[in-house]
Amino acid sequence: MVHLEWLLALGYIDSLFAERTAVTSRPLGTLPETLAQLYLQAMRHHAREAVLLWRDGDQWAPVPDWRFDRQVIRIALYLKERAGVKPEDRVAIVSELRQEWLAAEWAAIGLGAVSVAVDPDLAPARLTGALVEAGPRVVFASETALSKLDNGTMSLPGLTEMIAFTTQRPTDSVRTIAEIVELGGTLDTAERAQAFRAYARSIPADQPALSQHDASIEGRVAWQEVSHGQGVERVGQWWKLRPAQEGDRTYVLAGSPSLALRLALHACVADGYTMTVLGGTGRAQAELREIGPQRIVAPPAMLEDAVHDAEQQPPPMKPEGWRERANRALGRGGDTSSKHPISTALGGRVRAIDPLGPLDPLLAERLRRVASVGREII
Numbered sequence: 001m002v003h004l005e006w007l008l009a010l011g012y013i014d015s016l017f018a019e020r021t022a023v024t025s026r027p028l029g030t031l032p033e034t035l036a037q038l039y040l041q042a043m044r045h046h047a048r049e050a051v052l053l054w055r056d057g058d059q060w061a062p063v064p065d066w067r068f069d070r071q072v073i074r075i076a077l078y079l080k081e082r083a084g085v086k087p088e089d090r091v092a093i094v095s096e097l098r099q100e101w102l103a104a105e106w107a108a109i110g111l112g113a114v115s116v117a118v119d120p121d122l123a124p125a126r127l128t129g130a131l132v133e134a135g136p137r138v139v140f141a142s143e144t145a146l147s148k149l150d151n152g153t154m155s156l157p158g159l160t161e162m163i164a165f166t167t168q169r170p171t172d173s174v175r176t177i178a179e180i181v182e183l184g185g186t187l188d189t190a191e192r193a194q195a196f197r198a199y200a201r202s203i204p205a206d207q208p209a210l211s212q213h214d215a216s217i218e219g220r221v222a223w224q225e226v227s228h229g230q231g232v233e234r235v236g237q238w239w240k241l242r243p244a245q246e247g248d249r250t251y252v253l254a255g256s257p258s259l260a261l262r263l264a265l266h267a268c269v270a271d272g273y274t275m276t277v278l279g280g281t282g283r284a285q286a287e288l289r290e291i292g293p294q295r296i297v298a299p300p301a302m303l304e305d306a307v308h309d310a311e312q313q314p315p316p317m318k319p320e321g322w323r324e325r326a327n328r329a330l331g332r333g334g335d336t337s338s339k340h341p342i343s344t345a346l347g348g349r350v351r352a353i354d355p356l357g358p359l360d361p362l363l364a365e366r367l368r369r370v371a372s373v374g375r376e377i378i
Helices: 004-020 035-044 065-081 099-110 124-134 177-187 190-202 228-241 259-270 284-291 300-312 322-330 336-345 361-368
Strands: 052-056 059-063 090-094 114-117 138-141 161-164 208-213 223-227 249-252 275-278 295-298 352-355
Touching (some): 035 065, 035 099, 035 190, 035 208, 065 190, 090 124, 099 138, 124 208, 161 177, 208 259, 223 228, 259 275, 284 336, 300 352
Parallel strands (some): 052 275, 090 114, 114 208, 138 161, 249 295
Antiparallel strands (some): 052 059, 208 223
């Protein structure tokens, strides 16, 4: 019996081959005109074992590019042909960061729809108000958000479907993301996949792509929006600041994604080299040591905890050779003892850190001993 994974992979290769006959691949690191083109470029040409790594129980689960691309295409086909999503419609994602979050966002972007992010931790009234203002045709919602939206049965103007990021249906009328991917598979042919890519390439640069509800502004609904062209420009800035290398791992720890974090995530997915590791709250210390990332995107509190724990550890005992004795006698020992534990606490290989909020100056100085520390991502 032919394994299902092989069938899926063969279907992906078939559709990709058909698309390649009409499109010449750009080299990695080349900026196209739109976010949709950026995604297609990464899926055509990449040099990594997996695009994502996420925690599934006690194990790390890699998501190779072909499987991620298949999920994106199947979600997009379902949204277009079953949920009636059209270009410039709004697709809301009300969820904490997770692998399905990224697949749903790229599917919306590829359809020419606007992907709208709303914080699932908002109070029920503010959450409902943000969704009414956004006017989405489809809402993807995590368990946290569903509990505030009548388990997905809440009526919203213009809404055709609510999709749950859960393993079980919260109600009979709400499908899960796994069901959407499966139903999208019934629509998934080489011709449809090629048509999806062809349309994605044609989206104009000035068309809106991303929208972010700004929960920091009380009393009214406020939005940040980015077009396809603006998004590519921001990704280019990220690439210039953080050039990727083959084999890079970027550890990302966040709750509800901000607009800047979303663009940083897309930059990592689209560079073709980076494996993006989605960290889990409460497990960051152990995961950093286990993964050994080259880059870290995380809240200041997590970075502070890592540095504090490292500085509480006794310095490692190492035999002192002639070089160490000479350096000590000449006063050239530096602060290598303080570098070692901080570097170890952050995985041992980190070269760049981007905080998700303002850093205390003393914390920033400690982190600079082992890595390049960027400004707050805004």
